[in-house]
Amino acid sequence: MLKDISLSPPAAYVLTLLEQGGFEAYAVGGCVRDSLLGRPVSDWDVTTSALPEEVGQVFRDCRVIETGLRHGTVTVQVEQVSVEVTTFRADGAYSDGRHPDCVTFSRTLADDLARRDFTVNAIAYSPTLGLRDLYGGRADLTAGILRCVGDPKRRFSEDGLRILRAVRFAAQLGFTVEPITKRALYHCAGMLGCVSAERKYAELCKTVTAQYAAGTIAEYAPLLREIVPVAADAGTTLEQLPDALNVRLAALLREETPEDAVAALRKLRADGETVRTVRTLLHGLAEEMTGDLPSVRRMVGRYGVLLPDVLRLKEAVYPNQKPLYRTIQGLIDTIEEQKLCCTLAQLEVNGHDLMNMGIVECAVGDTLNALLDAVIDGYVPNDRGTLLELAQSMSKENR
DSSP states (O other), X not given: OOOOOOOOHHHHHHHHHHHHTTOOEEEETHHHHHHHHTOOOOOOEEEEXXXXXXXXXXXXXXXXXXXXXXXXXXXXXXXXXXXXXXXXXXXXXXXXXXXXXXXXXXXXXXXHHHTOSBGGGOEEEETTTEEEESSOHHHXXXXXXXXXXXXXXXXXXXXXXXXXXXXXXXXXXXXXXXXXXXXXHHHTGGGGGGSOHHHHHHHHHHHHTSTTHHHHHHHHHHHHTTTSOOOTTHHHHHHTSOSOHHHHHHHHTTTSOXXXXXHHHHHTTOOHHHHHHHHHHHHHHHSOOOOSHHHHHHHHHHHGGGHHHHHHHHHHHOGGGHHHHHHHHHHHHHHHHHTOOOSGGGSSOOHHHHHHTTOOHHHHHHHHHHHHHHHHTTXXXXXXXXXXXXXXXXXXXXX
């Protein structure tokens, strides 16, 4: 059952002032869709019959930012909240497969709704005039259906990004893409070549972390493989994972080698931290693990705070090994509780200590690693005096 729309005070203020100025004005798009669904709304967008300069006159007592005058958009700041206000418009041809070559400002809402991508995003709302729904978006919201406004092939041929938006909305809302629209997604898949790497990555991130990502990615894996390698069982794996981006990207790319996964993410212009983290998770996924304390201490040293995510990923991919991974997690808890030494940084001696006792610089690294191994294997405690004695003994043996 759809909810009543409750405008934010800044959005209501913008609509009221535009109407008092003699213009039509509506909240439109995703904010109306999400409000009807009872989902949180972060930003309210307004469409109006007022031209940009007329909007500026209506809000002359507010801060107005000329966000995108070419497309008829200005941003009105009300009580430090930004509301985007865009003039009714009709789009021209899309020769680059992403952006209209020109826009024509209009005085009718119908022109503006006709250019939108999906029916559920083509619903407008005014507190005084109510809902304006020219394409059955409200019925599609109730039925959980994603459908294009007008001819799907035309919509996707105009803007290739709409293909990824369709998949993303399906993953976020749990909606079914209606058959004609779904066929058009695949028919127009070549249009993804017109979409920038950054926009592809942004849509992929929203999709893979969405509430219904598992089923959607399983269904649309062939389409998503146009932009990124998708593991055959990615949907099943994602069902077992938290919605953290890095671990889900690693699950998506798990059939790739770590370096091939890095190449795929860099092609999408993913940020460096994400690339490094996914590579580490995939290295951990490939590692054969054992459930003894020294091995786990070494894994803590190698993976640090990422080790729990490595284990979550391994549990999802290799569910028959869950008892082992639970044992490892228990040992991690013990290591944390007892503050056991797992890294060179946790050793009670450092390189300066060793050089001060006469160990040559070129031997310092090997000596520190040998001391760490001795501590992890339980041969000696992580005690400064004991470690210095052991280092001195090692130095004498190597002379």
